[in-house]
Amino acid sequence: MSADNLTRTQRDDLRTIAAMIVPASDAYKVPGADDPAIQADMLATLGRDTKLVAAALDHLARLAGGPFAELDANRREAVAQEFRKVGGAAAATLVRVVLQCYYRDDRVLRSLGLELRAPFPKGHVLPxxxxxxxxxxxxxxGTLRRAP
Amino acid sequence: MKDPVDVLIIGAGASGAAVAWSLAETKMHILCLEQGGWMNPAEYPSTGRDWEAKFYGEWSSSPNVRGRPEDYPINDDNSPIKVVNYNAVGGSTVMYTAHWPRLHPSDFKVKTLDGVADDWPIDYDALTPFFEENDRIMGTSGLSGDPLSPLTHPPMPQQPMGLSGAIVGKAMNKLGWHWWPSDTTVATMDYEGRARCINLGHCTPACAQGAKSSTDITYWPHAIRAGVELRTHCRVREITTDENGMASGVVYYDKDGVEQFQPAHVVIIACNGVGTPRLLLNSKSNRFPNGLANSSGLVGKNLMFHPYAQIYGYVEEPTDSNRAPPTCLWSKEWYDTDLSRGFVRGYGVQFVRGAGPVFEAVVSEQKGILPWGEDHHRVFRKLNGHRLGFSAICEDLPEEHNQVTLDPVLKDSHGIPAPKIDYTISENSRKMMEHALARGREVLETAGATDICINSPIPWGGWHLLGTARMGTDPNRSVVNEWGRAHDVKNLFIVDGSIFVTSGGVNPTSTIQALALYIADQMKQRLANLFD
Incomplete structure (x- = not known):
């Protein structure tokens, strides 16, 4: 199953909930998780998570009584809190997908002072x-305990 | 019909590799069948920018999540601890933390010392030369002289203490508690064709540098050069027997999925504590209606996991995070029985250096300490790169109701019945875990940690699969004898973690391999009358 299986509404809802999990910050000079490049990464790499993420988005829409992205700010906040509380494994998968793509974005890693590279082959130096x-x-x- | 081989080994992991290498000097025709294939280090997670994400999918430690063709499913719904393993040449040594303690001498005599469970039919001293031989071949690093651990002689110096190790050491010193640099199978210098560790950090799901020892890069090259044949992508369905009740060979599916029969004069099982009972129970016949080698009824019983009690927190100063092998120090402060603690036996501790950013974000969000919204960034910067962990490996005592059986419905991709796990954590283990968490909290608070969180048990922490085909001298109370031969089938041997009588409070791979070498040595000494 690929990310093509997410509908336009599901993608809108994914972008909206992602921004609520990790919003953009001027203070830290980082984009939010709704940033187009980060969203594109999520959709391109959903892979085996697609089914659960789609289920989570369906659940979110049910809680919202329609497209989550179209709710007003107050109602969105209430629905998001409920989703986080009762969403189970599907919601946890959605949140993990958001975070794993967010925390490998170059701009985010740079802001954390981390290098933009895979661990291999350079590795790290340890004192x-x-x-x-x-x-x-x-x-x-000390002594080792032994049978008499 | 294939020609019979002298020795057929099932499984090319920790113990299968060791026994193959040791028996190779006999010049017998030795064949190993492995359901997985050879690994390609160029594809290991730490070679890519998505190195952390892979741990949640194709490089998950759970075969149920991973779902590679080489894996078989495991029904562990009825267990708070889920089975984790890896199926390939190298087995779970491809995917382990490389922490390398041994069982202690006292672990072999728990009945004598503490009046619980059973003594092993062998003692520590019987394994000593094989521990040493195994450490040399696997290539260990460490610091000899730990006053509370068996004496070891690692051929390489210990890992660097790093930032995390120094914080832990200072806290433990303040409390007056034992700690010591861990023996590990991480090469700290170039060793036997392996490059030294460069701190990729993401050690558990395989080491792209080849610094972490796994049997595909240690034992197997030697064994193959010595003439052992290793056939990959071959999944054994059952062991067959002849009219004399001896093992006659195995039925397996080859890499093309075609059923094959391979006759053999000796069969050795090296599939560990879930795979081995699964195979024996799937090998039932008119001669062995309850499964092969199961006249005691103990095949699959007495499963021991080692419940992990983990506690972690966040210190102000930076820790090593993901920039080092995850484990660097151990403690044996609470290893031996002290009944004033409210439980019998004890636990070892491995200190954890930290985590990478994705893991930190995902786990902290799940724990509820990393908020959604505006404050997310501030809190994440406080947590990321500041984690310090304390993991207690609690000795699980054998209980027959903790068991591996065959699932009536679930099957693998070849239609072979899958294993089902029924397991509960005992009251003794729970008290031990509570004790460990309290001590861990003291350590963390002494180190200045806040935001302390608990994982107890670690749900996906069923690394250590022990006890399901236990060894002993009494055929009514054990599956194999004191040198690994099945009581019921005189040309069938088991060399993996399933033959453990008790579990100790340490990671078991070193002891599993020492046992495999010991059994191989016993076989070599008895070649003239092996089946008597």
Whole structure:
């Protein structure tokens, strides 16, 4: 199943709920999760999550009594809170899809001070640390329990 | 009809690889059938920008989520702990944390010491040379001399302490509690063709650098050079027997899905604590109506998981996050029985360095500490890169009602009945978990952590699959004898975690492989009268 299986209304609702989960911020200079590039990433990579995300969006529409995106701000907030509370595995999948695409966006990672790359092949450098911290453990010693 | 092989091994994971390598020196014709294939490190998650997202799909630790053709489904609805594993050459050593403690000497004598469960029919000293041999081949790193752990001799130095390790060490010192750098199978220097660790961080779902030891890059190349044949994408359906009640071979589906029969003089099962009982129960016949090697009725019984009690929090200073192997230190402070704690036996602790940004966001949102809306960004910046974790590996005692059976409906892609898990956490384990969470909270608070959260048990934490074909000297109380041979079938051996009598409070892979090498050694010593 591909993201093509999301209807126009479902896509609108996905964009709307995504913006409520992670809104844009001038203070942190980051886009919201409704940003077109982040939305495009979600739709392109939904893959095996498509079915549950579609189910979550249907549930959201049922709670809204129609297209969620068309609700006024107050009603949207109430429905979103209810959705978060009772949405179960489908809602959790939708939220995870939003977050996993948001937190790999270049602008977002840059704002967090993270490098825009895969872990391999560069890896990371780790401080060896001060192993004299182990001295008290060595001084206390101990014995292994054994059967008589 | 295929020619019979001398030894047929089922499963190319931790124990199957070890036993194949050890038996190779006999120059017998040894064949291993593995339901998965060879891994391609170029496709491992840490090679891509979507490295974290993959853990929720094709690289999930759960075979039910992953759903690769090599996986078989597991009905674990009736268990608070879900089974996780990996099916490939290397088995679950492809997907594990590489934490490498051993069972302690006391773990083999729990009945004698604490009056619970049963003693093992062998002791720690019988396994000592095989622990050492296995550590050399798997390539371990660590610091010899831990006063509260069995003496080990890792050929490579310990992992760096990093930022997280230093915070933990200081807190543990303030509390006067034991901690020590963990033995791991992460190469800290170039070793036997493996490149040293460069801190990719995303170790569990396979290491693209090859620094984390898995048997596809350690035992198997040696075993294959020594003449062992490894046939991949071959799923065994059942073990057949002859008129004398001896194993005669196996029926399996080859890579094209075609049913095949492979005769063998000796069959060795290395499918671990869920796969092994599943295979034995699927091998029932008129001669063995309750499943193969099951005259005791204990095949599938006494499943032990190790319930994980995990607690974590957030400190002000940065932690290593995803920029290092996830585990670096252990503690054995609460490993041995102290009845004043309200439970018998104990637990090991592994400290967790941190998490990547996607994992942090997803888990914190689920926990309710990461809000939706305007404040999301401020809170996320407080959490991300500041996590510190404490995970207790609680010793699960054997209970017959914790079991693996065959699901009456669920089947794998070849139509083979799938395993069903029925498991509950015992009262003793619950008390142990509560104790661990309280100690973990003390550690975290001493380190200055806030926003403390609990995962207990870790739901997708059924890594350790033990006890479902236990070893013992009494055929009425065990499935295999003290050197791994089935009591009921004299040319059938089991070498994996299912033969554990008790579970200890540590990750079991080191001990599983030492047992496999020990059993192979016993077989080699008895080749002239192996079936007597």
């Amino acid at each position: 060896d640390g001060d192993w004299s911290l182990l001295d008290p453990v060595k001084a206390r010693g």
